[in-house]
C-alpha cells in the first residue's frame with residue numbers, strides 16, 4: 282500500500298528522504314519554498330562523516346558519485362594563535378575517507394538527481410487529524426492533504442508548531458560570514474595560509490575560521506560572543522562599515538589573519554540559534570520532523586550529517602517496513618531523539634570551548650577529536 286507522503290523542504294534532510302524513497306519507487310511530494318534550486322547561494326562546504334552523511338548517501342545509492350566529487354584533502358586543519366603562530370597543522374592520509382568535504386551545491390545536485398521537486402511551494406501551516414488526513418496550507422492559498430507530512434524545513438520550521446511549541450533560542454555567539462573568490466590567483470598568500478582544508482584562529486571569546494570550497498572559493502567565518510543586538514549602531518547592509526567593525530573587534534590579530542576579513546566580498550550576519558538539547562515531543566499521527574527542524578544545534582559538523590541520515594532511515598523504514606506508517610514514524614522518532622540528543626550535547630559543549638574566554642580550550646578540543 283502506498284501512502285500519500287509529503288516532505289516540506291529540499292535541504293539535506295528533505296532530499297535524502299525523498300531520494301531514498303525514490304530509490305524504492307515510493308512516491309513522495311517534495312514541497313520547497315525557494316522558486317528554483319539556485320535561487321539562493323547554497324552556503325559553505327560540508328564534511329560528511331562515514332557513519333552519518335556517507336551512510337545516508339549509501340542508502341540512496343549515491344556513495345560512489347559522492348566519492349568522485351568530494352575532497353578528502355579538505356579535511357586538513359591548521360590552527361593558529363592570534364599572533365599568527367602555527368599551533369597545529371594536521372593533514373589527512375591520502376586514503377583517509379572519514380570526513381571528506383563537498384560543496385553544498387554539489388551535494389544538493391547529487392541528491393536532486395531525478396527528483397521532481399515542487400519549487401515555489403512555501404508551506405505556512407499543517408493541520409493534522411482532519412477527516413482526509415493532514416491538511417497542508419500553502420503561502421499561495423492552495424491546500425492539499427496527505428497521510429504523512431515530514432517537516433524538513435530547517436531552523437524556523439512552519440511544521441514544528443504542529444508537534445511542539447518550542448522555538449530556537451540564541452546561543453550568545455554570532456557568526457559573520459564572508460567569502461573570497463579565486464583565492465589561488467588573487468590571494469596566493471591567503472591560499473597558502475588556508476591550505477587544502479581549513480584554518481582556524483582562536484582568541485578570547487572570538488574566532489576566525491576560513492574553509493576552502495572547490496574552485497578556489499573560500500568561506501570565512503568571524504565568530505564572537507555578543508548580545509543579539511550588538512549591531513544596533515551598525516548598518517549590516519553597509520559592507521565597509523561591517524568590515525571596519527569586525528577589524529576593530531579582532532584588533533591586534535596577525536595581518537594575514539585579518540586579511541581574510543579585509544578581502545572578503547560581502548558579509549552575512551548569522552546569530553547562532555539552537556533548540557533545547559533534548560528536544561522531543563508527544564507523537565502526533567501524520568506529522569514528524571527531521572534535521573534542523575527537529576534539533577537545531579551549533580554548526581560544528583553534525584547538522585547536515587544527522588539530517589541526511591534521518592531522512593534516509595525514515596524513508597527506508599517506510600518503504601521496506603511492514604506497512605504500518607504510524608508505527609514506522611514512532612520508532613524512527615525514538616531513534617532520532619536519542620542520537621540527536623547526544624550530538625546536541627557534544628556540539629553545545631564544543632561551541633562553549635571554541636568561542637571561549639580561554640582559547641586553550643579550543644586547542645584542547647581539537648587535540649581530543651582529531652586523529653593523530
Ligand SMILES: Cc1cc2nc3c(=O)[nH]c(=O)nc-3n(C[C@H](O)[C@H](O)[C@H](O)COP(=O)(O)OP(=O)(O)OC[C@H]3O[C@@H](n4cnc5c(N)ncnc54)[C@H](O)[C@@H]3O)c2cc1C
Nearest residue numbers: 290292293294314404434435572573580582583584585586
Ligand atoms: C555556517 C554553517 C556551517 C555548517 N557546517 C556544517 C558541516 O560542516 N557539517 C554538517 O553536518 N552541518 C553543518 N552545518 C549545519 C547544516 O547546514 C544544517 O544542519 C543542515 O543544513 C540542516 O539540513 P535541513 O535539511 O534540516 O535544513 P535546511 O538545510 O535549512 O533546509 C531547509 C529547506 O526547507 C526550505 N523551507 C524552509 N521553510 C519552508 C517552508 N515554509 N515551506 C517550504 N520549504 C521551506 C528551505 O528553503 C530549505 O531548502 C552548518 C551550518 C552553518 C550555518
